[in-house]
Amino acid sequence: MKHHIGKSLAAAAAATLALSIGVAFADDIVIGASLPLSGPLAGFGSFQQWGYKRAVDQVNRAGGIAINGAKQQVKLIIRDDKTDPNATASNTETLISRDRVVAMLGSCTPALVHAGALVSERAKKPMVTGCDPLEAFKSVRKWNYVWDLFFHEPELAAVPFKAMADLGVKTNKKLAIWHDNGPDGQVIGGKIWPALAKEFGYEVVQNSEFPIDNSQFTSVIAEAKSRGAEVVLVDAITPQAIAIRKQMASAGYMPKVLNIEKGAEPVQFAEALGKLSDGILVGGYWDPAFPYPGAADLAKAFESETKLTSSQHIADSYAAAQVLLDAITAAGSTDSEKINAAIAKTDKSYVVGPVKFDENHTAKLPIVSLQWQSGKAVIIWPKSAKTGDVLFPLP
Amino acid sequence: MSDAIVSSPRVGSASTGGLVEVAVLVGALGVLWFVPDFAGDYWLQLGFRTCVYLVLAQGWNLMAGSAGLVSLGTSSFIGLGAYAALGLLNRVGAPLPLALLICATAGGVLAALVSPALFRLRGLYFTVGTLALAELLRLLMVNVSAFGGATGIILQEDPPALPVLFRYVLVLAFLASLTITLCTRTRVSVILRAVRDDEDAAAQMGIRPYRVKLGAFVLASALAAMAGGIQAAKLGAIEPYGMFGLQWSIDVLSMVIIGGVGLRLGPLVGALFVVALGEALADYPEAHTAIAGVILIVLIRFAPQGIVGLAVKLPLIGRVQA
Numbered sequence: 146m147k148h149h150i151g152k153s154l155a156a157a158a159a160a161t162l163a164l165s166i167g168v169a170f171a172d173d174i175v176i177g178a179s180l181p182l183s184g185p186l187a188g189f190g191s192f193q194q195w196g197y198k199r200a201v202d203q204v205n206r207a208g209g210i211a212i213n214g215a216k217q218q219v220k221l222i223i224r225d226d227k228t229d230p231n232a233t234a235s236n237t238e239t240l241i242s243r244d245r246v247v248a249m250l251g252s253c254t255p256a257l258v259h260a261g262a263l264v265s266e267r268a269k270k271p272m273v274t275g276c277d278p279l280e281a282f283k284s285v286r287k288w289n290y291v292w293d294l295f296f297h298e299p300e301l302a303a304v305p306f307k308a309m310a311d312l313g314v315k316t317n318k319k320l321a322i323w324h325d326n327g328p329d330g331q332v333i334g335g336k337i338w339p340a341l342a343k344e345f346g347y348e349v350v351q352n353s354e355f356p357i358d359n360s361q362f363t364s365v366i367a368e369a370k371s372r373g374a375e376v377v378l379v380d381a382i383t384p385q386a387i388a389i390r391k392q393m394a395s396a397g398y399m400p401k402v403l404n405i406e407k408g409a410e411p412v413q414f415a416e417a418l419g420k421l422s423d424g425i426l427v428g429g430y431w432d433p434a435f436p437y438p439g440a441a442d443l444a445k446a447f448e449s450e451t452k453l454t455s456s457q458h459i460a461d462s463y464a465a466a467q468v469l470l471d472a473i474t475a476a477g478s479t480d481s482e483k484i485n486a487a488i489a490k491t492d493k494s495y496v497v498g499p500v501k502f503d504e505n506h507t508a509k510l511p512i513v514s515l516q517w518q519s520g521k522a523v524i525i526w527p528k529s530a531k532t533g534d535v536l537f538p539l540p
Numbered sequence: 541m542s543d544a545i546v547s548s549p550r551v552g553s554a555s556t557g558g559l560v561e562v563a564v565l566v567g568a569l570g571v572l573w574f575v576p577d578f579a580g581d582y583w584l585q586l587g588f589r590t591c592v593y594l595v596l597a598q599g600w601n602l603m604a605g606s607a608g609l610v611s612l613g614t615s616s617f618i619g620l621g622a623y624a625a626l627g628l629l630n631r632v633g634a635p636l637p638l639a640l641l642i643c644a645t646a647g648g649v650l651a652a653l654v655s656p657a658l659f660r661l662r663g664l665y666f667t668v669g670t671l672a673l674a675e676l677l678r679l680l681m682v683n684v685s686a687f688g689g690a691t692g693i694i695l696q697e698d699p700p701a702l703p704v705l706f707r708y709v710l711v712l713a714f715l716a717s718l719t720i721t722l723c724t725r726t727r728v729s730v731i732l733r734a735v736r737d738d739e740d741a742a743a744q745m746g747i748r749p750y751r752v753k754l755g756a757f758v759l760a761s762a763l764a765a766m767a768g769g770i771q772a773a774k775l776g777a778i779e780p781y782g783m784f785g786l787q788w789s790i791d792v793l794s795m796v797i798i799g800g801v802g803l804r805l806g807p808l809v810g811a812l813f814v815v816a817l818g819e820a821l822a823d824y825p826e827a828h829t830a831i832a833g834v835i836l837i838v839l840i841r842f843a844p845q846g847i848v849g850l851a852v853k854l855p856l857i858g859r860v861q862a
Contacts, residue, residue, distance in 0.1 A: 182825065183825065183829075222823070224822060224823070225825035227787075227825075229785060229787060230775070230777070230778075230779065230781075230782040231771070231782050231783075231785075231787075234774075234775050235585075235589065236822075238585045239585065239819070239822060241581070242580065242582035242584075243582040255691075256692070256777075256779050256781070256782065259694070259777045260775060263775070263777055267776075268581075281691075284694075285694050285777065325690065326682065326683070326685070326689040326690045326691075327689075327690040328690070328691040330690075331685075331691065356683055356690065357690045358682075
């Protein structure tokens with residue numbers, strides 16, 4: 146009887162797996178991506194998906210990529226990693242071993258990007274990613290096949306100090322730092338901001354670290370208020386950033402400058418807070434107003450197609466896909482080594498600015514200071530890029 | 541229900557059945573050992589995933605199906621094993637097999653340490669208690685910087701090649717299956733089910749329920765920790781949200797329910813089914829979640845003994861059995 150059950154099950158499993166093997170035309174160039182399309186980071190994933198697809202669609206509409214002299218279409222396979230690094234790794238393994246992708250595009254946030262990147266690296270399949278701060282990316286290992294274009298944490302961390310100095314805002318120079326214990330939170334809030342505070346003449350009256358998913362900030366806020374901090378720098382993800390601002394309002398704490406990295410970036414932050422978001426600063430690596438090829442058009446295309454407000458993440462994902470597609474074009478081959486060598490030679494201006502990878506496989510994106518004003522992110526620093534005047538003090 | 545499938549040893553036939561089962565396991569190990577010599581990476585990846593799930597499901601089935609301990613704390617031990625393994629590999633340079641052995645010990649010790657508190661709870665309260673344990677450990681890892689905080693730990697050296705990892709996990713799956721066979725083909729099975737069916741009555745019969753439950757809990761936890769250890773070695777980077785996530789516990793529970801709770805072949809069938817379904821619907825994530833949910837609901841409502849239980853009732857198989 147066991148024999149019969151075993152045979153039936155084996156047949157069923159084999160049939161299911163046979164059906165599951167995706168059908169790709171033999172002459173397609175297959176690239177893959179595992180993205181957080183569900184789970185806590187689904188917001189980021191949807192922007193990335195749009196950016197990746199747009200870049201691939203544009204190449205296909207132009208006839209595809211010439212491989213050994215013959216034009217081939219590009220097939221992009223995207224899998225949902227449910228915001229789980231285990232799923233990212235497993236998706237990447239499947240994309241490489243089953244779908245035979247020639248290269249990969251990255252996920253979002255260090256945990257997810259690294260999970261997939263390590264698989265790509267071991268399989269010697271090139272991966273181009275954004276959405277992973279460069280120091281966090283470099284800290285994992287010496288990369289040979291993975292390339293990251295995103296912001297550099299020390300530059301992002303320096304933006305509020307430089308902006309305050311250049312804009313001449315007057316405060317008592319007492320600074321409170323609140324940061325989560327995630328990879329970039331520990332680097333920016335735990336190390337870089339305290340060092341920069343000293344350099345720019347600020348007194349750090351409080352430095353509080355909290356778990357990424359913390360939801361109660363009343364004691365942290367009360368301490369900063371009691372110590373008279375007029376400048377507050379925060380590094381937290383969006384739900385926590387929203388909670389912090391609301392709890393500050395409840396506690397009647399109004400510093401003159403409030404800068405929230407990471408969490409204040411998506412439009413959902415401003416939508417959730419309404420007027421409370423006014424005056425909040427956040428570092429940005431992209432804006433449709435940037436003077437780079439296609440920047441304004443990209444945001445317009447996103448908004449007209451999706452009827453949603455655009456995000457910075459459409460730009461780094463779109464640029465990452467373009468870098469990879471350009472490399473495949475330059476290689477004229479689907480050979481991983483040739484594509485990887487072509488990525489290394491990237492030196493071109495994309496929608497996010499000039500992209501050229503250094504010896505650590507990283508390319509820094511230029512940083513600006515954005516401020517939420519009536520639900521819109523306005524560039525207030527540097528002066529050369531500004532699209533509006535600073536709102537000071539925090540209303 | 542078939543005695544050949546259900547873990548119910550009968551005097552006389554039990555030892556023969558047990559020997560056959562052990563022989564089948566040894567044969568399967570012998571055949572599958574050579575799979576890396578001819579199978580591609582994709583099949584090895586699937587094999588690895590199936591073996592990890594099988595190790596977890598075997599332990600959970602023993603605990604829930606045989607001893608009545610329905611746990612949602614599997615992720616506690618997976619996470620513990622993952623952190624222990626990478627800690628040992630990074631800091632001590634321990635060989636992977638030794639690291640996995642220590643992971644198993646750590647899992648067993650943790651289970652023994654928390655059991656006095658957890659075993660005060662019965663039924664649903666025990667389940668909630670195990671869930672709290674997983675959450676507690678996750679928060680501990682997130683908050684203690686010595687464990688890498690929310691950043692987690694990265695394996696400093698590259699893990700062994702996939703064929704090597706496959707063979708390691710194959711041995712783990714073999715050992716897990718062998719151990720469970722020994723438990724279910726001996727008097728231990730009767731004792732476990734006596735405790736599961738009525739703890740107080742079992743105690744009246746001279747059985748010590750605490751020790752019995754402790755044995756099942758420690759064994760299942762040791763297996764989960766080893767599975768976590770090898771999974772971490774393969775990933776090369778771990779963090780608390782992924783390794784202590786509730787999803788692990790839900791996956792294991794689903795596998796055993798789909799396969800058949802308390803049935804000897806349940807974990808294997810459940811693991812194969814979940815991996816195959818996941819691959820079949822990989823391009824349709826929404827459909828995957830919905831279909832998996834519907835399957836669970838239908839099975840719980842119409843076939844509480846899972847696929848294996850259902851298969852046993854099929855006329856063809858029933859006749860063969862008769």
